[in-house]
Amino acid sequence: MTFKTLDDLTDIAGKRVLVRVDLNVPVKDGQVTDTTRIERVAPTIRELSEKGAKIILxxxxxxxxxxxxxxxxxxxIAPAVEEILDQRVHFAADCIGDKAANAIAEMNDGDVLLLENTRFHKGxxxxxxxxxxxxxxxGDLYVNDAFSAAHRAHASTEGLAQHLPAYAGRTMQAELEALEKGLGNPKRPVVAIxxxxxxxxxxxxxxxLVKKVDALVIGGGMANTFLAAQGVDVGKSLCxxxxxxxxKSIIAAAAAAGCAIVLPEDGVVAREFKAGADNAVVDIKAIPADAMVLDVGPKSVAAINDWISRxxxxxxxxxxxxxxxxxFDKATVAAAKHAAARTRQGSLVSVAGGGDTxxxxxxxxxxxxxxxxxxxxGAFLEWMEGKPLPGVDILHKQK
Known part of the structure; x- marks a missing residue:
């Protein structure tokens, strides 16, 4: 790895560690409805706490x-963090100035303090x-455990790493290691869906992607745009x-790079977009003018699973x-289950991301x-696009 991790943090008892985390979680009626992001950062917080640091989130x-x-x-959000950590989480009503400084001054070793929303300041x-x-x-040290905000060059994601010794938290580390296996230095053949x-x-x-993978499977509504570009009548499908x-230019670039483009051979069509709508499987070149493709068909799934097997x-x-x-979930579920089975067998490295995914x-x-x-x-997408991620790049530079 070309960045420092928590493994490099040894004698930190009593040190003030500023930890950038992602707590941008969904909330309804004052309650956090999905705690996934909090669960992801809990290992870093616990490890620092066990090492006797003062953790400032x-x-x-x-x-x-x-x-x-x-x-x-x-x-x-503090109560939800407290519940997952099973540890008291103190709160300060600002992230800078006296309110923050006073709350930090009262911390004991191993304590966790959440500072107020950094975006309450224009800076x-x-x-x-x-x-x-x-x-x-x-703080005395800086740990970034928010890969999800790493595509932004903000004060708490990039600026701090220029002022304090900077380290990747466990979630950041796991994400970067996984992404390296996915596109950075992958085992081939590489297939992207x-x-x-x-x-x-x-x-x-x-x-x-066409420059980096061996096969690119295109599905969803976007496949219709590629099919239509090749002269296929997609009826009333999203296109x-x-x-x-x-x-056409993406198809040409793929051909030049030796990347196979895998488009649907058949589709599941319906005349209305609703659960349980009357539907039929048709050849991709026989889509009725008044119907829309809402899923790829069984022949397409077989072809996709064949690529996943290779x-x-x-x-x-x-x-x-x-x-x-x-x-209209059948194809996605079938391909996902096949990829999962190959991963469980140890035959496939599978990396996925994005909200819908x-x-x-x-x-x-x-x-x-x-x-x-x-x-x-967004950060996962920008990584897939090959764009620089300021919050990650600065960690590499520090090493």
Missing amino acids: LAHFGRPKGEPVADMSLKA EEKNDPAFVTALAAN VGGAKVSTKIDLLQN EHDLAETA AETLVWNGPLGAFEIAP VAALNHAEVADDFTYVSTAG
Whole structure:
């Protein structure tokens, strides 16, 4: 690894450790409804606490645009953090200044303190040097455990690492190690599955992947755009006809790079978008003019699973069909289960990420069987696009 981890932090009893975490969790009626992100950072917090450090948590919540917003206070999140850690979590009503300093002064070794939303200050998103200095005054060391915010060059994600000795937390470390196996230095053949509704949101991703993978499986609504570009009549299916030239250029780039493009051979069509709608499997060249493709068909699933069987590495972003409604979840579930089985056998490294992808793998009940499932959203996508991640790059530089 080319960055420092918690393994490099030994004699830290009594040290003030600023830990950037992701607590941007869904909340309904004042209650956290999904604690996944808190669970992910718990190991880092526990380890630092056991080593006797004073753990000072930095996080953002929502988009308050640089000023305090009552319902975006992290105070409401503290009880959920406390419950998962099974440890008291103190709270300070600001992340800089006297309120933060006074709360830190009262800490004992091993204590955990959550500071108020960093985005209550305009300096956070601007990575303002004065704000970074004010944050740095609260700590002796810096640990970044928020890969999900690593694509932003903010004060608490990038600026602090220029002021204090910087380390990757356990979640950050696991994510970076998994991503290295996925695209950085993967075992070949590498197969990528990219699905979802629109090509327009994933142009950079597709253009990067064709240069790095051996086969690119395209599913979801975006497959229709590629099919239409090749002259297939997709009926009333979701399709970005104006991106036909973009689709053709991606196909050409794949051919030049020796990357196979895998498009659906058949599709499950329906005339209405609802659970249990009347549906039929048709050849991809025989889509009725008044119908829409809502999933890939069994021939396509067989072809996709054949590619997964040949792969040593699988990178997955986006479902193959409208998995949220039955029966249009069948292809996504079948491919996910096949990838999970190969991973369990030790034959496949499987890395997946993106909100819909995580939901789809949970729906297929296989998320725990994949090598790594990233909850990072935007940061995961930007990594797949080959873009620099400031919060990660600065950790590499520090080493």
